[in-house]
Amino acid sequence: MPGQPRNSRTSEESRNSRIQRQVMQLIIDRRLQAGALLPTEAELMDGLGVSRNSVREALKALQALDIVEIRHGYGTYVGQASLTPLIDGLTFRTLARHGHDDSGALAEILQVREVLEEGLIRRVAATVTEGELDRLEVVVSRMEVAGRAGRPFPDLDREFHELLYASLGNDLVPQLLAAFWTVFRRVNGARGRSEDPSPSLTARWHRDIVTALRARDVEGAQRAMTVHFHGIARRAAG
Amino acid sequence: MPGQPRNSRTSEESRNSRIQRQVMQLIIDRRLQAGALLPTEAELMDGLGVSRNSVREALKALQALDIVEIRHGYGTYVGQASLTPLIDGLTFRTLARHGHDDSGALAEILQVREVLEEGLIRRVAATVTEGELDRLEVVVSRMEVAGRAGRPFPDLDREFHELLYASLGNDLVPQLLAAFWTVFRRVNGARGRSEDPSPSLTARWHRDIVTALRARDVEGAQRAMTVHFHGIARRAAG
DNA sequence: ACATATTTGTTCGTATGTATC
């Protein structure tokens, strides 16, 4: 039976996480932006007074968080700090926790997406420009073409929702939604569920959203979004 | 000038990420739950046909994602797959991208929280039980005590919002909100901003939320939540 | 096209710290 970790001396941080912290601090202190070149492993060894293996283990951990990006034979760069770790974590968590037959975890993700998008669509209705609506309509038209042919259109779906929230000027929003979207799709795919049983119906949901936005009908837009999500949920539950 | 990575042979996965994937697959395939003991490094070496260092680097990466948990001298366990990586990533991203003086990144996080909680509170109003309301009221009372003494109460605040969404039965929701909350607090703290300039006001916002919920006043609850967030935003902008 | 320097990737050996029995 494992007890709590010993930790004899007080506030002793593990070597590895200390190095991770130091590298992050180095990036912040030197104002390094994404894509900037980091010190080499050898320089970090000297600067931090640890072995190469320790440096490498810390860098691997930071790479998993997309805080650094390592290129074989060239160097280590400051990473994008994207939400990739969230995608990986949520995907794993969903597959590992509920085995291979439960859909409860997917429903949780879907509920978060639904709440977010229902709230966001109201704000979008106030800020979206005619130009953005035109671009959205182009995407919807392509959805309808695919839908009539019975072809699913995951990329168009993703593009639609990304375009939709561009006018908010909040970079976190589209990344977060894209993360949830990706997890949903990955887990659904890993369970062998069909991609989109009725593309034409999905296309119409999106058409309804644009129509309501064009009319600056806040309530209607939110209602259309709700319908959209209830449609997804019904499929996922089956 | 660095170009794009070579990647001569198509679909070549790096060794390290392959090992990571294999370990995750092992957990899923064996139906290992959080806290379960994983094979030792030596066993993984044999099983995957790679050296100890490669195994260790992969495990460190998985540890950063909270997919495994490594205990010195004892063994490696399946992790909680919490949202810790999201917290770390968002904190770093906020501090690194906007330097030390901008509050735009904090505003983005706050907007996501606001949209989420405004949407969630409406659902809570329909599902929350009297017992849960009682517990919420206890927390609020303690807030008011602290508020009258001028003491900030970050832990009570966190507990309130966690309790609030418990009735939804969606485990992801409180974890996600807690993650945003932690990032906000950490970044705000790293910038030397005062914790909560007027605790008594904060306490009243929470009181108003409970009062509206008790009356099953959906609109009022959402309005109270909006007021709460606008208050936070006003402070963060200063 | 070739050689070379630089940088990361991988492996091995060894020693040390930590928990269990």
Added chain:
DNA sequence: CGATACATACGAACAAATATG
């Protein structure tokens, strides 16, 4: 207390990828 099993850490060497001349 010792014995055992395990993770942690360091150092050295070679392999592979990349850039430069």
